[in-house]
Amino acid sequence: xxxxxxNYIKTIFHLGGNQSQLIxxxxxxxxxxxxxxxxxxxxxxxxxxxxxxxxxxxxxxxxDLGIKTALSIIRKHRLWEVFLVKKxxxxxxxxxxxxxxxxxxxxxxxxxxIDELLDFPKYDPHGDPIPSKNGDFQERDKxxxxxxxxxxxxxxxxxxxxxxxFLKFLDKNNIALGNSIQVIEKEDFDMSMRVKVEGRNxxxxxxxxxxxxxxxxESN
Amino acid sequence: xxxxxxNYIKTIFHLGGNQSQLIxxxxxxxxxxxxxxxxxxxxxxxxxxxxxxxxxxxxxxxxDLGIKTALSIIRKHRLWEVFLVKKxxxxxxxxxxxxxxxxxxxxxxxxxxIDELLDFPKYDPHGDPIPSKNGDFQERDKxxxxxxxxxxxxxxxxxxxxxxxFLKFLDKNNIALGNSIQVIEKEDFDMSMRVKVEGRNxxxxxxxxxxxxxxxxESN
DNA sequence: ACAAATTTTTAGATTTGTCTAAATTTTAAT
DNA sequence: ATTAAAATTTAGACAAATCTAAAAATTTGT
Numbered sequence: 337x338x339x340x341x342x343n344y345i346k347t348i349f350h351l352g353g354n355q356s357q358l359i360x361x362x363x364x365x366x367x368x369x370x371x372x373x374x375x376x377x378x379x380x381x382x383x384x385x386x387x388x389x390x391x392x393x394x395x396x397x398x399x400d401l402g403i404k405t406a407l408s409i410i411r412k413h414r415l416w417e418v419f420l421v422k423k424x425x426x427x428x429x430x431x432x433x434x435x436x437x438x439x440x441x442x443x444x445x446x447x448x449x450i451d452e453l454l455d456f457p458k459y460d461p462h463g464d465p466i467p468s469k470n471g472d473f474q475e476r477d478k479x480x481x482x483x484x485x486x487x488x489x490x491x492x493x494x495x496x497x498x499x500x501x502f503l504k505f506l507d508k509n510n511i512a513l514g515n516s517i518q519v520i521e522k523e524d525f526d527m528s529m530r531v532k533v534e535g536r537n538x539x540x541x542x543x544x545x546x547x548x549x550x551x552x553x554e555s556n
Numbered sequence: 557x558x559x560x561x562x563n564y565i566k567t568i569f570h571l572g573g574n575q576s577q578l579i580x581x582x583x584x585x586x587x588x589x590x591x592x593x594x595x596x597x598x599x600x601x602x603x604x605x606x607x608x609x610x611x612x613x614x615x616x617x618x619x620d621l622g623i624k625t626a627l628s629i630i631r632k633h634r635l636w637e638v639f640l641v642k643k644x645x646x647x648x649x650x651x652x653x654x655x656x657x658x659x660x661x662x663x664x665x666x667x668x669x670i671d672e673l674l675d676f677p678k679y680d681p682h683g684d685p686i687p688s689k690n691g692d693f694q695e696r697d698k699x700x701x702x703x704x705x706x707x708x709x710x711x712x713x714x715x716x717x718x719x720x721x722f723l724k725f726l727d728k729n730n731i732a733l734g735n736s737i738q739v740i741e742k743e744d745f746d747m748s749m750r751v752k753v754e755g756r757n758x759x760x761x762x763x764x765x766x767x768x769x770x771x772x773x774e775s776n
Numbered sequence: 777a778c779a780a781a782t783t784t785t786t787a788g789a790t791t792t793g794t795c796t797a798a799a800t801t802t803t804a805a806t
Numbered sequence: 807a808t809t810a811a812a813a814t815t816t817a818g819a820c821a822a823a824t825c826t827a828a829a830a831a832t833t834t835g836t
Contacts, residue, residue: 340823362783560792596816
């Protein structure tokens with residue numbers, strides 16, 4: 337498998353092509369910064385290799401083999417991210433670009449040893465779950481901060497937007513995964529909300545609250 | 557720089573193209589398992605990029621920029637080898653293949669942090685020196701075991717042949733870098749020699765003694 | 777249901793890195 | 807100093823991954 341092929345498989349997975357949902361060549365092209373015609377060519381090629389199901393004019397979905405392949409790449413990507421943060425003191429906004437390269441290194445032993453070195457982490461620095469060696473992983477029980485009701489309390493467990501600008505914004509406001517967060521007041525006008533993060537009062541815009549995942553603590 | 561270009565630069569360095577010595581397209585092709593005509597094409601391309609000096613029908617040598625580039629790649633390769641052995645328990649015969657991939661990862665911060673994590677090692681698992689960040693490195697004072705005279709004593713400091721078969725042979729015979737070694741007797745007939753390695757007697761063929769580097773301990 | 781707009785595919789071209797076969801240059805031998 | 811042998815380059819072709827422009831299919835609006 338070439339690096340390009342792996343990137344297609346990974347992108348299709350992230351667009352939902354694992355739920356036997358058909359993903360359009362247009363959507364893939366947009367995500368990958370390429371043209372729909374290029375996607376069509378690759379769709380044919382990957383179908384030939386039994387990684388995709390492709391229906392002309394409809395879109396593609398991943399086969400079982402395709403899903404397995406995608407999970408393997410995602411596992412590598414997320415483990416490398418943990419490695420960079422835990423062992424090399426990278427910040428969570430610096431890891432993505434490098435992990436994009438490292439995820440393509442071909443050595444089963446290497447990634448298993450990295451997994452072991454990190455003591456088999458379950459989540460990456462952005463709170464996303466890391467598939468196990470045999471490909472299973474459970475999405476954490478979480479919801480967007482914006483979905484919480486006034487008074488609800490939770491723990492920050494992940495981010496939806498993983499861009500450096502958003503992550504740095506969170507750093508600057510001392511919001512980190514694991515922090516407790518409580519909704520004090522929601523503003524109908526602009527959907528912003530006042531929250532308490534680890535005891536500190538903050539005003540967060542809708543843009544922020546729709547990109548921060550929390551695990552709700554049941555009040556009773 | 558593409559991965560292929562980097563591999564050409566690295567190969568030319570190893571063939572001596574740093575000493576402003578001209579390396580033939582034939583020699584490069586043989587080393588890289590490709591055809592001389594392909595090398596010619598790449599020679600033109602890399603000359604265009606100011607990495608090579610190329611004289612038609614004569615060969616190529618590295619420019620200053622080419623040497624700097626080669627040293628950067630070799631630095632990465634050797635640091636990754638140390639990482640694999642020291643942090644992930646790879647054996648010295650397993651590291652080459654994986655390091656060939658890792659050496660192409662583009663991130664200055666990454667390799668500097670790996671260097672730091674390893675506490676700035678000077679030599680890789682095969683005894684080869686690791687260029688510093690600014691590109692200087694000194695070849696260790698060493699000679700082939702085969703060059704020693706009867707009675708000479710030394711320390712194993714490196715291998716010339718880094719193939720898995722040779723390295724496993726050394727493992728099997730409990731010969732490791734850092735071991736003391738003394739020449740007991742040299743056989744004129746087949747150039748084999750009887751040696752004492754850390755007190756144990758061994759008979760080594762010429763093939764072995766011409767691939768093991770030692771640092772001679774001056775008798776007086 | 778049909779025309780217009782949108783999406784997708786096809787056809788043909790481009791770039792990178794490679795190859796084979798033929799032509800050219802250099803080296804070696806007498 | 808020629809000629810034969812060896813090494814090197816050129817010319818033309820190919821595969822992978824991409825693009826643009828045109829054609830075809832699908833979706834949408836009325």
